[in-house]
Amino acid sequence: MRINVHAGHNADGKLACGTIGFIRESTEARRVKDAVVGQLRKLGHTVYDCTVDDAPGERSNLDQIVAKCNAHDVDLDVSIHFNSGARDSVGDGKTTGTETYVYNSSSKARSYAEKVCQSIATLGFRNRGVKYSTGFRVLRTTKSPAMLVECCFVDDKDDVQLYDCQAMAEAIVYGITGQRVVMEAEPDADKELVAPGEETADGDMRQLYRVQVGAYAVKGNADATLAKLKAAGFDAIIVKA
Template identity: 40%
Template sequence: MLFAIDIGHNCPPDTGAVSGKYKEDELAKKVGESVIALLKNRGHKAVSVTPRNASSVNSSLRQRASKANSIGADYFISIHFNSFSKQTAHGTELYVYNYRSRAKNLARLVLNNIVSLGFRNRGIKYNSFAVLAQTSMPAMLIECCFISSDIDMRIFDAQAMAIAIVNGLIGEDKKEENISGVLKVLETTYTKPSTEQSEDLAAEYLYKITPGEYRGKLVAEEEGHYAVEFLQQIGDRKVHYIFSKHCEFIDD
């Protein structure tokens, strides 16, 4: 299957939102490049359709849709981040062209996977965005979360977001069955939504875990942390990060 991956903005004068230290361009690029790599690693074709230069925002948008159409992509996936003037807005929402869109069901799977990371579900919405209206294949635009929201940015992790998107698009990687096993927790610690320090996260995002053995699947290893999907759900997240010095993962 061939996916056209539109890494939102990243083509001056088509630039993304900025909120404090967060830039939409930078986060969309991190997630988008990881999505492309994951899709390729799992046997699919994935091509970035983000243009290198454009004379205007409209030109940038036209080029993205035109490239997706020209390569005969099966699906068009546009990756963005939201921003709002007030921090009360937070969560994930996806857009398709209209209620008849062939991408609607797939978009719901992607949304559900992202929401399982702990983000608020803002639903599937309809809009005639140029990249949705001008593409000839099923297309969706993903607003991963709000860069203007402390709630969202405490949860956000680029690799976990990319994994959630890819699992929504093509299902969970069957190869992950080969890395199921037991997480042996050596001392009382916390599971987290990302690799950030516990003291930098609000208490509601932390789950205490006591010494013992917990079955699950190793999703990733990042920055001195294990990302684990536990067999027995802990809290309302699907994937939890745990400092590797407090535990060890033993493969079956």
């Protein structure tokens, strides 16, 4: 595929930057954007980064983003954002969730938007679904099918605790392409393969090393971490302590 990807708004500290809560939209949108671009390219897709960091204002920021997007003939435009308005500073045990926007119900980006929502929801976020808007410039004036992704809410404590940049990016990439970047360790030809407890040629006993990600008193938090690990391509299980 040929895809435009950009992070919404100017960079943090500039005019017309994004919303702020437990995390900053402009910062996290760029982190997710960078990971999405990197993963798509590793999968062999052609990707153009159309992010604008320092426009003189909101209108100019949108003008420049649209101009960058329209300079390329692509299959899809993807705008990365984070939402706000949940006002959950304590945490109620529920995420406010993720949603995507397309121009209208006949947009060719609609099927991608549905799959991205479904993919992000597998990480544990509430699926708020696909919504339609004729007001967003990046949906209205880009020449290619376009979608705007609201990853999660910056002012919902549950959303932010669940959020992970790399897992979010992988979920978006999988929603668009149906593909995942799987990082596999290269075998070490110099290492002797023996079963646990057996001696190696030099008489040492082979040791096993466990990698623990976390320990949780609330099973829901453990389930959420497990979902993120599996979404990232790791083989993980929950073990009761």
